[in-house]
Amino acid sequence: MCGIIGILGEKDVAPLLVEGLKRLEYRGYDSAGIATLSNGHIQRCRAKGKLANLEDKLGAQPLSGTTGIGHTRWATHGAPTEDNAHPHATEKVAVVHNGIIENYAQLKDELEKLQCRFETDTDTEVIAHLVTHYMTQGMKPQEAANAALDRLEGAFSLALIFAGEHDLLIGARQGTPLAVGYGEGEMYLASDSYALAPLTRKICFLEDGDRVKVTRDGAQIYTNDNTPVERDIRITAQSGAATGKGAYKHFMLKEIHEQPAVIGDTLNSFINPATGTIHMPDDALAALEKAPRLTMIACGTAFYACMVAKYWFEQIARLPVEIDVASEFRYREAPLPEGGVALFVSQSGETLDTLEALRYCKREGQTIMSVVNTIESTIERESDIVLHTLAGPEIGVASTKAFTTQLTTLACLALALSVRTGKVDEQQAAEMAEALRHVPAQTAAVLGDHESPVQDIARELFEAKDMLYFGRGLLYPVAMEGALKLKEISYIHAEGYAAGEMKHGPIALIDEHVPVVVIAPGNDPLFEKAASNVQETVARGGEVLLISDEVGTAQLKDHIKWHITLGDVHPFVMPILYTLPVQLLAYYIAVTKGTDVDQPRNLAKSVTVE
Ligand code: AGP
Numbered sequence: 001m002c003g004i005i006g007i008l009g010e011k012d013v014a015p016l017l018v019e020g021l022k023r024l025e026y027r028g029y030d031s032a033g034i035a036t037l038s039n040g041h042i043q044r045c046r047a048k049g050k051l052a053n054l055e056d057k058l059g060a061q062p063l064s065g066t067t068g069i070g071h072t073r074w075a076t077h078g079a080p081t082e083d084n085a086h087p088h089a090t091e092k093v094a095v096v097h098n099g100i101i102e103n104y105a106q107l108k109d110e111l112e113k114l115q116c117r118f119e120t121d122t123d124t125e126v127i128a129h130l131v132t133h134y135m136t137q138g139m140k141p142q143e144a145a146n147a148a149l150d151r152l153e154g155a156f157s158l159a160l161i162f163a164g165e166h167d168l169l170i171g172a173r174q175g176t177p178l179a180v181g182y183g184e185g186e187m188y189l190a191s192d193s194y195a196l197a198p199l200t201r202k203i204c205f206l207e208d209g210d211r212v213k214v215t216r217d218g219a220q221i222y223t224n225d226n227t228p229v230e231r232d233i234r235i236t237a238q239s240g241a242a243t244g245k246g247a248y249k250h251f252m253l254k255e256i257h258e259q260p261a262v263i264g265d266t267l268n269s270f271i272n273p274a275t276g277t278i279h280m281p282d283d284a285l286a287a288l289e290k291a292p293r294l295t296m297i298a299c300g301t302a303f304y305a306c307m308v309a310k311y312w313f314e315q316i317a318r319l320p321v322e323i324d325v326a327s328e329f330r331y332r333e334a335p336l337p338e339g340g341v342a343l344f345v346s347q348s349g350e351t352l353d354t355l356e357a358l359r360y361c362k363r364e365g366q367t368i369m370s371v372v373n374t375i376e377s378t379i380e381r382e383s384d385i386v387l388h389t390l391a392g393p394e395i396g397v398a399s400t401k402a403f404t405t406q407l408t409t410l411a412c413l414a415l416a417l418s419v420r421t422g423k424v425d426e427q428q429a430a431e432m433a434e435a436l437r438h439v440p441a442q443t444a445a446v447l448g449d450h451e452s453p454v455q456d457i458a459r460e461l462f463e464a465k466d467m468l469y470f471g472r473g474l475l476y477p478v479a480m481e482g483a484l485k486l487k488e489i490s491y492i493h494a495e496g497y498a499a500g501e502m503k504h505g506p507i508a509l510i511d512e513h514v515p516v517v518v519i520a521p522g523n524d525p526l527f528e529k530a531a532s533n534v535q536e537t538v539a540r541g542g543e544v545l546l547i548s549d550e551v552g553t554a555q556l557k558d559h560i561k562w563h564i565t566l567g568d569v570h571p572f573v574m575p576i577l578y579t580l581p582v583q584l585l586a587y588y589i590a591v592t593k594g595t596d597v598d599q600p601r602n603l604a605k606s607v608t609v610e
Contacts, residue, residue, distance in 0.1 A: 001608040002086075002098035003027045003072040004178065006159035006169045006189035007199075008216050012036075014045075014063040016199065017070035021051055023195040026251075026395040028604030029072035030080030034058075035087040035094040036065030040164040042094045046085035067166045069159045069189075071096035074604045077104070078121030088125040090132040092163050093141070097124040098191060099156030099176045100609050107151060127158060142213055145170045146226065149211060155352060155609060157206075159189045169214040173206040176608040177350050177378055180204040180212055180219045182233065187214045192350075193376055194393065197238040204233045205376065237375055250597045252396035252489070256583050257447060259401045263576070264440035265390040266405040270412040271437065278433050280416040284385050287367040288319065288417050291341040295334075295366065296323045297357045298345040299607065301399040301484060305345050305371075305406040307477035308575040312414035316432070316572075318423045326353035327610075330360055342366040345410075347394055347402035348606035349377020358382055371409050373402050387413065396598045397605045398489050400583050403481065404443070407576045411436060415572075435570035439577065442569065446580045450564055454581060457545065457562045458588035464492055464515050468506060469582070470499035470533055471519040472526040474575045478519050482582030489600050490590040499533045510542040517585070518544055519578055522551025524571060534559055547581050 003024025007013040017034045032054045033046030043063055047053035051072070071086035077100070078084035087094040101107070104123035107130060112118065116129040127148060134144035141162040155175025162168055171178055171189045181188030182202040189212070190196045193203045206212060209224040210231070223229050248254035272279050288294065294313060296306035303325050310321040324334075326344075330353060336342070342361035346354050349372040358379060362368050370383040373391050380386045389405035415432050418424045424432070461467070467486060471479030480496035487494045497506050499518065510516065516537050520530030531552075534544050538559045545562040546553060553565040564581045590597050 001027045001074050001176070001604045001606050003029065003195065004069070004096045004098050004157060004159050004189065004191045005195055006069040006096070006161070006171065006214070007067070008167060008169050008187045008214060009066045010185050011066060012064050013066055013068040014058060017068050018051065018055060018058065019198065020190060020195045021070050021072050023198070024072050024191060025051060025599070026397070026605045027072065027191070028074050028397055028599060030075055031073045031082065031085035032071060033085045033087055034063065034068055034070040035089060035161065036063045036068035037161060037163065037166050038063065038065040040166065042089050042091070042161070042163050044087055044089060044094065046082050048080060048082045048085065067161055067169070069094060069096045069161050076100050076609060077123040084120045084122050086124060088120065088122060088128045090128050092135050093128055093131045093160055095124060095127045095131070095158055095160045097127060097156055097158040098608065099174070100154045101126060101152050101156060102154035103152070127152070131160065141165055141168060142170060146211065149224065157191065167215045171206070171212045171214065173210050174208055175352060178206045180206065180214065182218070185216060187216055187219065189214060193236040193238045197236065201236045201238065202233060203236045203376070204231045205378070205381065207231065234376070249591070250396065252398055252400060252587055252597050255394055255396050255401045256587065258392065259404050259580070260440045260444040260447070262391045262401050262405055263408050263443055266408045267412070267436060267440065269388070269390055270409070276433060276437065278412045278416045278436070280413050281385065281387070284369060284387065284413065285417055285420050287341050287369070287385065289421055290339055291319070291367070292337045293320045293322060293340050295336060295340060295342045295361065296321060296345065297326050297329050297342065297354060299326050299351050299354055301403045301481055302345040302347060302406060304477040304481040304484070305403055305410060307480065308407055308474060309410035309414060311474050312411060313417070316424055317414050317418040317421065319417065326351065326357040330357040336361060336364040336366055338365065340366045341369055343369040343371065344379055344383070345371045345406055346377070346379050347373045347399055349374040349379040350606045350608050352608050352610055355379055355382070371406055373405070397600055397603045398485055398586070404576050404579055408436070408439065411573065411576070432570070432572045435573045439573050442567070442577055443580060446566055446577055447584070450581055451584055454564060454584040455588045457564070458585060458592050460562070461515055462490070462589045462592040466509065466514045467492060467494040467517065468509065468514060469494060469496040469517045469519070470502060470530070471496070472499045472530050473524065474571070475519045475521070475524065475578060478575050478578050478582065479517070481579060482517060482519070482586065485583055485586035486589060488603060489586055489597050490593050490595055491601070492589065499530050502533050502536065507536065507540065510537055510540045512541045512543060514542065516542045516544050517547065517582070519547045519582070520552055521566070521569060521574055521578065522549045522553070522555060523568065524574065527552055531556055547578060
């Protein structure tokens with residue numbers, strides 16, 4: 001999604017704007033630009049593609065000025081060209097925008113009738129002309145901005161600067177996040193606290209409908225009916241340290257290898273070091289203990305974490321669970337039980353569909369819990385109870401360490417609940433807690449043992465046009481996640497399926513051109529069923545990559561073409577450990593293909609539009 005930054009500085013702001021945009025790159029983008037006020041006049045520099053292109057242009061033609069705005073664009077309306085890159089401007093105003101103006105066509109038509117001349121295909125340019133129109137009607141900048149904002153429909157956050165107004169920055173939030181940063185003699189606006197962390201840790205998150213007038217003396221926040229309002233100013237825990245790739249070629253590979261450490265950090269935040277038992281916040285367990293049902297909602301990879309957790313909560317805590325993807329759930333008006341709990345899983349904490357589903361559940365009287373990785377995110381701030389994954393910033397668009405720490409957190413929650421409600425006895429609980437405690441070391445072992453063999457397998461698979469992933473039970477969501485990882489970074493069409501569904505359709509796809517990945521540990525209770533699926537696949541000329549353990553590989557070795565064989569893994573934690581090979585497989589296939597692994601085409605890290 002787009003990233004926004006605005007600065008009222010003490011010195012030329014162009015370099016600071018670009019540095020801020022670099023910390024917003026992870027959101028996904030296809031063009032970028034900045035605008036500053038130089039001698040009171042708006043000047044812009046924009047470029048298609050990566051930020052390096054913008055830096056090259058600025059190197060040739062630097063922008064001066066201590067007031068400015070910047071933007072990384074993830075195209076919604078209009079192709080990713082330089083002309084469509086933000087900021088969009090007239091002589092009087094420049095604007096950067098994240099989101100969608102749903103009524104832009106009607107407004108554009110109205111403005112064209114007023115002789116406004118549009119230069120782009122974007123919805124955003126409408127904002128610049130609408131504000132300018134009101135200013136030509138005699139309104140002052142803030143009035144004109146408010147009048148324009150009153151006309152906009154949709155989800156958006158934006159920042160505006162005005163010709164001749166070097167001490168003014170106007171911001172607004174309606175659906176997508178925007179934060180105010182408080183510096184020493186400087187003030188800032190940005191999409192998140194991560195972008196501002198090198199400049200300031202004193203942050204205020206705007207709420208939906210908020211508008212803000214920023215000067216170097218501070219910020220005045222108003223609701224959309226112009227009522228002044230106070231919002232919390234907090235010291236963010238975000239680190240200002242640059243998040244680099246270190247010795248790794250891609251952020252994704254770095255984050256795959258961070259998993260032993262961050263799974264350990266997440267576990268240690270829930271494990272009592274003295275007793276080795278799992279302890280979760282009492283309010284979370286109390287809410288779940290009374291709940292007749294748990295509803296779990298998320299998108300993408302985070303939804304697959306909900307799929308795994310459904311098995312855990314139902315099998316060991318005996319709690320009925322309903323799951324759904326947020327984009328469907330938020331519109332289907334699901335009846336929800338009195339005293340129910342709704343749990344939302346999100347790495348970014350800003351996914352709009354997930355956030356709107358949360359708001360539906362809140363309106364329906366559910367206790368709202370969330371598992372988030374990004375501190376101070378909107379989903380966190382709108383939840384009653386929050387559990388943090390301690391994965392650290394995840395920069396690669398493809399979710400890896402966020403997923404396995406989500407699973408770790410949900411496993412701890414399900415286990416702690418089952419102990420509290422007496423659904424498992426002490427010995428069973430101790431066995432599962434022990435299995436969890438071994439996960440960080442086992443994760444390191446799996447990555448160490450299998451990275452090289454997976455690279456070899458990837459070199460045999462990277463030219464595939466289609467791939468299938470099959471799994472059963474707790475490994476079915478892992479099959480879904482493996483397929484998603486592959487398709488989103490290698491662009492190979494891949495489908496994940498419950499292995500039992502194979503004969504209900506997908507078996508028609510199988511031939512020697514469609515590699516099939518079967519995730520089936522030998523000591524999994526459903527292994528024999530999955531073994532039959534391997535036989536059925538091979539009988540039709542399919543070539544199978546089996547991801548299993550010694551038992552499973554030994555039993556199927558005469559039928560499979562490739563295998564990745566893990567050590568013994570307790571069934572409770574299989575989803576966490578069996579995710580690692582499918583992460584590595586997707587990564588090395590994509591690297592062999594030469595795609596942009598960290599910022600795959602068309603994708604964004606945080607989907608803050610519908
Ligand atoms: C997963 O690799 C993708 N990046 C995507 O499916 C992601 O999981 C989804 O957009 C949800 O994002 P969130 O966890 O930040 O809400």
